[in-house]
Amino acid sequence: xxxxxxxxxxxxxxxxxxxxxxxxxxxxxxxxxxxxxxxxxxxxxxxxxxxxxxxxxxxxxxxxxxxxxxxxxxxxxxxxxxxxxxxxxxxxxxxxxxxxxxxxxxxxxxxxxxxxxxxxxxxxxxxxxxxxxxxxxxxxxxxxxxxxxxxxxxxxxxxxxxxxxxxxxxxxxxxxxxxxxxxxxxxxxxxxxxxxxxxxxxxxxxxxxxxxxxxxxxxxxxxxxxxxxxxxxxxxxxxxxxxxxxxxxxxxxxxxxxxxxxxxxxxxxxxx
Ligand code: KIV
Numbered sequence: 279x280x281x282x283x284x285x286x287x288x289x290x291x292x293x294x295x296x297x298x299x300x301x302x303x304x305x306x307x308x309x310x311x312x313x314x315x316x317x318x319x320x321x322x323x324x325x326x327x328x329x330x331x332x333x334x335x336x337x338x339x340x341x342x343x344x345x346x347x348x349x350x351x352x353x354x355x356x357x358x359x360x361x362x363x364x365x366x367x368x369x370x371x372x373x374x375x376x377x378x379x380x381x382x383x384x385x386x387x388x389x390x391x392x393x394x395x396x397x398x399x400x401x402x403x404x405x406x407x408x409x410x411x412x413x414x415x416x417x418x419x420x421x422x423x424x425x426x427x428x429x430x431x432x433x434x435x436x437x438x439x440x441x442x443x444x445x446x447x448x449x450x451x452x453x454x455x456x457x458x459x460x461x462x463x464x465x466x467x468x469x470x471x472x473x474x475x476x477x478x479x480x481x482x483x484x485x486x487x488x489x490x491x492x493x494x495x496x497x498x499x500x501x502x503x504x505x506x507x508x509x510x511x512x513x514x515x516x517x518x519x520x521x522x523x524x525x526x527x528x529x530x531x532x533x534x535x536x537x538x539x540x541x542x543x544x545x546x547x548x549x550x
Pocket of ligand 1: 317318319321364461463495
């Protein structure tokens, strides 16, 4: 899957599905689900590494997890989902040279074909233009941008006219700078819908209503594995409860076998 395919999907009116992955197990499951894109999001800092924000995530950690994601795929390359990797905080805010080096390192050493970065500040637009000129596809990210949590919080964005006008303007700038798609996080559905119509590149929503060209979700949220579930991502599975129940069962069986070694259970029979 290539980035240009996503623009074709938009033209055809085919919904684009994006799921996050953070290791080989999660990417093998996401690949088998048939998602179009795997995002190695820096949300892994919170979901997997237990941080309170995405800010502590390093480029080395992103590369380490992206490599594991790539090792989890089993389909031939041409059938694998497109892999997009987040540029972590401070890997692209300190100038174009540093950003090219960070994005290039991810693409050079993993199967990622594109990077995602947040915001549309003038410096960020210059970085995007430079990356695109260097052959590195870029996905934009507007609305709730978690790397700006200390300014914006984790609340819904673009609630007033001024910030709605700004997000419309920013999205056009991202498109003009060469982004191949834009993630819109936690904004009113009407604004996402307007953006979708204004832009030729796909808008991928999360907490941005249903009238988008595609949707992205943190896989752990859908599976009900996240400790804190965002309001806009309802789990489709009680993953934590199912896992805890299964592990409790195993502990009970193990204790039972130790107390009474002659006990025959389906697990002990198959054990060697
Ligand atoms: O880091 C991430 O997982 C993301 C998605 C929430 C879009 O950026």
